[in-house]
Amino acid sequence: MNIHPFSHKILNLYSRFFIYFQAILTYGSVRSAARHLRITPSALTRQIQNFELNIGVPLFERHAHGMVLTQAGDILSSHIMVVMEDLKRIENRILALHKIKDEKINIMVIESAANEIMPYVINKITTTYPTIRLQVNTGSSKEIFEALHAGYLDIGVALNLGEPQNLKNIISQPVKMDAIVHTKHALAGKKNITLSECVSYPLIMPSSSLSLYKTIYPLLKNLQENLNIRMESNSIDLMIKMAAAGMGLAFCSRLTTISTQEKEDFIRIPIQNKETRTLLGVYIVKDKQQTYSVNIILQIIQNYLNHNFKSI
Known part of the structure; x- marks a missing residue:
């Protein structure tokens, strides 16, 4: 991988400078930061100046009451916060590995x-x-x-x-819901449909043991008392296969139909009714x-x- 010369200079100085820069931000002055780092103020100043020389812009404005970030320094400070958060996440993940039994x-x-x-x-x-x-x-x-x-x-x-x-x-x-129909079904050309359109056709329904039944069945019964139910099943895969065989219209959550490989003769049509969402x-x-x-x-x-x- 080719590294831009500017990036290369930063990488050479980065690890030590990271600690020094963060110390100045934390303690507010070179003197206080140097005391915490147990180095001389002049050594800390040289490190900061060396980094500034390599990147070509100042990071701090020197005032009698302490160090104030420049615009470039503020950008670097934001970056350091992201790096610290990433390091903490990495540390937690590594520690977790030792605690997993x-x-x-x-x-x-x-x-x-x-x-x-x-x-x-x-x-x-x-x-x-x-x-x-x-x-x-x-x-x-x-x-x-x-x-x-x-x-x-x-x-x-x-x-x-x-x-x-x-x-x-x-x-x-x-999770939204789709209707599953054969590619030659009368509804196959639609981009989306409503439940009122579905009840006019033979249906493949989930059995009462499935949560899908509790969502879809009452809504359909409210639209039409006598539903034309060709088949009921507790198998999502079987209902899709029967719809693909042209037996009727089936219902599946989007969770199911996303994973289904559409190699058979069926398509899915999004249902517009918000109340069908699960x-x-x-x-x-x-x-x-x-x-x-x-x-x-x-x-x-x-x-x-x-x-x-x-x-x-």
């Missing part, structure tokens, strides 16, 4: 989250934190709720649990002391959602 973390997730989020989490954990062992199972939001309350889980990832008693909602991510929640037991391993996994999930679901 060989332990097993039990996680239960809804099917869509298992397909979308967990491959990333598992890969991150196995490559970066090999002492953490994961037990990952899928289940309905109800099953996740019950397993957390029973103390079987360290982390639960579910839809629409809200703020249950004794559980803490660490992460809450809004909340993906990541939960832990409220009063349970969390280990470093659990906190690391929660952070990895949060990072993934921040990066992949900003616009959802």
Whole structure:
């Protein structure tokens, strides 16, 4: 990598100067900073002047009452604050590595989250934190709720649990809903649709054990009493496959349809109705002391959602 001459000069002086510059900012004068560093004021002054000579601009204005930052000095000061914060984060991560024990973390997730989020989490954990062992199972939001309350889980990832008693909602991510139809379906050419358009066609519905059912079924029933339901299932993948086979119109959260490879004959159409939006929640037991391993996994999930679901 080629380094610009200006950058090269700074790199040669940076490590020692960093300490000296920060000391002057902290103690307000060369004399006080030198006393803290246990060097002479003249030695400290030479270091500052040498750095200023190399970058071609002054960093301080010298006054009788102390040192005042110039505009260039203020820029450097802001940079140092960022570097200090980064160093602290790095230090905490390294310290955490020593505190992570060989332990097993039990996680239960809804099917869509298992397909979308967990491959990333598992890969991150196995490559970066090999002492953490994961037990990952899928289940309905109800099953996740019950397993957390029973103390079987360290982390639960579910839809629409809200703020249950004794559980803490660490992460809450809004997720939109799509309609899944065959490429030759009458609605296939639309960029978005409403639920009132959907009820005119045969439907593939989630079974009552899925949280998706609680979101979509009452809304559809309010629009049309007698729904043309061709099939019900507790499998998201099966519902998508049946829609792809032309059996009817299915519903899936965007969390599911993002991960689905559209190699089959179906398309997804965003649903406009705001009330169809769901909340993906990541939960832990409220009063349970969390280990470093659990906190690391929660952070990895949060990072993934921040990066992949900003616009959802």
